[in-house]
Amino acid sequence: MSMKRWGAAVMAGALSIGLSVAAASPAHAHDQGHGHGGSSARTVGYYTQWSIYDRNIPLRYLVDNGTAAKLTHLNYAFGFLDEPGSCVSADAWADYQRPFPADQAINGKADAPGQALAGNLNQIKQLKQKFPKLRVYISLGGWTGSKYFSNAALTPQSRAAHVKSCIDLWLKGNLPGAPAGAAKGVFDGIDLDWEWPATEGNPGNVVRPEDKQNFTKLLREYRLQLIKQGFHDRKSYDLTAFLPANREAMDRGYELASVYRLLTFATVQGYDYHGTWEKITNQQSAIRAPEGDPTTPKDSSEIVVDAHLQRGAPRDKITLGLPYYGRGWTGVTNQNNGLFQQSTGPAPATYEAGNEDYRKLKTLLGTGTYKLHRDEKAGFAWLFDGTTFWTYDDPTELKRKAKFIRDRKLGGAMIWSLDGDTPQGELINAVHSGLHRR
Template identity: 80%
Template sequence: MSRTRWGAAILAGALSIGLSVAVSPAQAHDYGSGVRTVGYYTQWSIYDRNIPIKYLVDNGSAAKLTHLNYAFSFLDEQGKCVSSDAWADYQRPFPAEQAVNGKADEAGQALMGNLNQIKQLKAKFPKLRAYISIGGWTGSKYFSNAALTPQSRAAHVKSCIDMWLKGDLPGAPAGAAKGVFDGVDLDWEWPSTDGAPGNVVRPEDKQNFTKLLFEYRLQLLKLGFADRKIYDLTAFLPANRGALDRGYEVDTIFKLLTFATVQGYDYHGTWEQITNQQSAIRAPEGDPTSPQDSSEIVVDAYLERGAPRSKIVLGVPYYGRGWTGVTNQNNGLFQQSTGPAPATYEPGADDYRVLKNLVGQNGFKLYRDAKAGHAWLFNGTTFWTFDDPTEIKRKAQFIRDRRLGGAMIWSLDGDTPEGELSKALASGLRR
């Protein structure tokens, strides 16, 4: 029997006995919802934001997560996994006050950096599953190369498993990061569709993405047999229906994925001149865009294409999008602007923990469309669309009412020291 036919037979059998299963209620930590709460922690959070993983413990977010995605691993030109910042990933020594276990890293220890902090976090929360997230907006340039041929797919998957799951990090002792990650999250943005400038894009990416998932399943199954555990496979998928149809064989890939996180934000942003919502549940009245975007529209698109609702994990933003030079009409909504609003880290985008402090300051007033499910700030010239605890809870209730597979957070460093958004999300998901 050929390797492909053998693999297909083994994979079919594994899937039939529950390789790709929903999270159990016991994995839902402290609020008993039985749905997934997936949070992205970004590699760069330790720099300008100065938010180590311990922040997630201190503000209560970590206790409410079922899954943690660590973003991102990049790919080299041959499509093999590489660290995009070895210092942040596994070399940076953390002082005691920033360490999850309260102990400073010591010179010469096998593993340091964010990966060691994830390891400590999992020791504190044993039911938490952690995935290495590969790609992202700036790291998807060579995914098409990785997926192109049977040989490139096998080499890509092996390199990622060796580095992130077997834990063989360059310059570190063999297996130094073994046990940190329980699976792989693929963030290819986007197959057969332009993403960041310079990305390699091919028409055959759509079929090759499915084949890449199949190769991951084969190699993860083999590793799982050796380690006597199940390794998960997830993917981040777009809200844009054009990108969805050009890049994904939806009914097939969901059979190969443990679940998928679906983009539930960036419906609008400063790449457009007209202000709008970035993450509304339903299309607001008066929205001038066509086609319209909302979480309801996106979820329905996935269901219509064969995705099982139990595997759709809807993304929620812990940040907002902003415009300035906005016409002072309709409380700033659906108005012309002159460009992105000034912000802390990049023009036109800022964390919720920053935006919440604008309320009542410099003329900013809070507005809300309860029917559509979105909120915004406006002071006569600057407009911010964002989710506060009220809207996050409303969105969680939508996820619960639609019987979806859970919520995904981009990204955990946007929440307040009190964990206001994560508390609201947990409250809304509670049955």
């Protein structure tokens, strides 16, 4: 079918049924990694705009450690919303202004003064030239950027204006202070990370009970405008969303069966089941609920996946999140190797107390004071030195989780976030091996 005939058919069909099958349009067909956890399994990685600062990890790092070659999708996090609900850059310097030196540039050439596009977006452009099958999405929101999603989703007018602004900024590439269309072609779709509809998330977020229905309506508006823009650009744009592990948040904030129908696929939270907002040490990303877990309700990847399936999720649209970081407590009672024990608070860490990248946690084993422990049945690991406890995923656990994704015939794995891996790519190699039976 010609592009013109395809576009007319998709538009007519989508409009006639209210976009209820929009996710079956060619946008879904262009999802490069999809299927049932086999050779076509998605591998979706989040790269954060702030990785270039304290961590000093540019996108070039993903090429050098082998990650980029093993990804099917890259999510660039995050774009923000202003109070009316329009899309804005959260960090213009990181996104499109910072000149990269030759040793950090993917093409090995330093950015020239005054070039139309610099920053991470120009590096993404170079990444796509090197890996032309890679699909790249702009992720909107996140924990600190979801404050005004409820405003954007509130009315037909606000939804239309929000989506139009996001398409203009990120897909048409019309960046403030840059030449018109400077960033066009960088992104192949939009990823919504609203944390969370009808549930506060970060303190101060705007929350309304009607967010649940409005989120579905927002997705329909995205689908309509993405189809129209795709017809104009002669390409297909994808639509994805990050969905929660918490069952109360699922039921309060989402019409999940409808949501999944409208998405190309979803990334599902597979971590932060426990953390230092609790005083008792626990796992943060176990496959199964461990024996002796004192909390209620129990949390695990198996429980979360089943909850999504029970609410209407197709298996091949569930892309399960895997963490490249650990959660840590200190002042921990020296019993049961530190597991399920009282603590005095978050463990000291490099960037944020109680949260540490894998590549940093790996070095603790070399100190001789920490001992590695595993729960082979539940599928998680932790480090303990008698007073400080870190639960994290190492290559062994990530390969185990990837095998779980394959065994459950899910759509693939999502990684938060790519800057946590080592220069040798230990974690991405484990995920890839587990997904592809190696």
